[in-house]
Amino acid sequence: DAGITQSPRHKVTETGTPVTLRCHQTENHRYMYWYRQDPGHGLRLIHYSYGVKDTDKGEVSDGYSVSRSKTEDFLLTLESATSSQTSVYFCAIRTGQNTEAFFGQGTRLTVV
Amino acid sequence: AQSVTQPDIHITVSEGASLELRCNYSYGATPYLFWYVQSPGQGLQLLLKYFSGDTLVQGIKGFEAEFKRSQSSFNLRKPSVHWSDAAEYFCAVGDKTSYDKVIFGPGTSLSVIP
Numbered sequence: 001d002a003g004i005t006q007s008p009r010h011k012v013t014e015t016g017t018p019v020t021l022r023c024h025q026t027e028n029h030r031y032m033y034w035y036r037q038d039p040g041h042g043l044r045l046i047h048y049s050y051g052v053k054d055t056d057k058g059e060v061s062d063g064y065s066v067s068r069s070k071t072e073d074f075l076l077t078l079e080s081a082t083s084s085q086t087s088v089y090f091c092a093i094r095t096g097q098n099t100e101a102f103f104g105q106g107t108r109l110t111v112v
Numbered sequence: 113a114q115s116v117t118q119p120d121i122h123i124t125v126s127e128g129a130s131l132e133l134r135c136n137y138s139y140g141a142t143p144y145l146f147w148y149v150q151s152p153g154q155g156l157q158l159l160l161k162y163f164s165g166d167t168l169v170q171g172i173k174g175f176e177a178e179f180k181r182s183q184s185s186f187n188l189r190k191p192s193v194h195w196s197d198a199a200e201y202f203c204a205v206g207d208k209t210s211y212d213k214v215i216f217g218p219g220t221s222l223s224v225i226p
Contacts, residue, residue, distance in 0.1 A: 035216075042116075042202055042216035043156075090155060098163065100146055101214060103155040 003027045004104035006091050012110045019078040021107050023091030031094040032074040033101065034058075034066065036087040043090060049074055081111045114139050116205050116217035124223040125193050133188040133220050135177075135203030144206030145186040146214070147177055151199045159201075162186065173197070198224045 003026035013019050023032065030051045035043040035058075045058030047066040055066050063085060067075045078085055088108050092101040115138045125131055137143060144163050148156040160171025167179040177188045186203060200219045207213040 040121075040218050042218045043204075044216070045214070098144070100158050100161050101156075102158075103148075105155045106153075 006104040021076045023074040029093045033092040034076045035090045086111045114215045118217040122221045126225045131190045131193045135186045137205045146204040148202045195224045
């Protein structure tokens with residue numbers, strides 16, 4: 001699992017509430033990613049990070065923000081959760097520029 | 113823009129039969145190509161990858177894939193399927209000019225009949 005831990009693993013929250021998901025890695029890799037997985041869409045990139053305080057938007061970033069104040073932690077925040085953000089969220093790391101991604105176990109988020 | 117298509121949403125095969133999962137991509141140059149497998153409730157595990165060189169790539173669990181530039185395809189194959197291969201399979205393409213851009217296909221769900 002490349003030392004990746006996602007927390008929480010499951011969460012149910014109400015529409016309009018803020019939610020933060022955490023991705024923690026133990027190997028100090030620079031490149032970290034947040035994806036969401038929805039049926040029929042595969043995985044879609046939300047945000048990514050090249051290092052501390054260096055983040056950028058992916059293809060489905062609306063409604064999400066991220067922070068990376070330490071190399072090992074990459075936080076994904078839903079400022080005001082909506083039902084369309086019900087999904088499974090995966091964190092991934094890459095060990096270098098031309099390498100594959102390693103994924104965490106995922107967080108299942110339900111917005112009611 | 114890059115895109116990945118997996119024409120088969122769901123495939124059912126008998127245990128011991130051969131398997132081929134299709135993947136087509138749209139990309140202007142030679143991409144990086146990946147196949148991942150996801151068991152229920154789990155994260156994604158890399159089966160194999162193609163960066164350059166030999167177009168027939170061997171992976172884990174007895175899988176292989178062949179990169180065909182002329183067909184923009186990267187199909188996954190296995191000569192004899194085991195019941196434990198039942199899972200979701202994702203093809204992905206990486207952009208050599210922008211390593212952050214890895215685009216995933218929608219996935220193919222594989223069921224295996226005993």
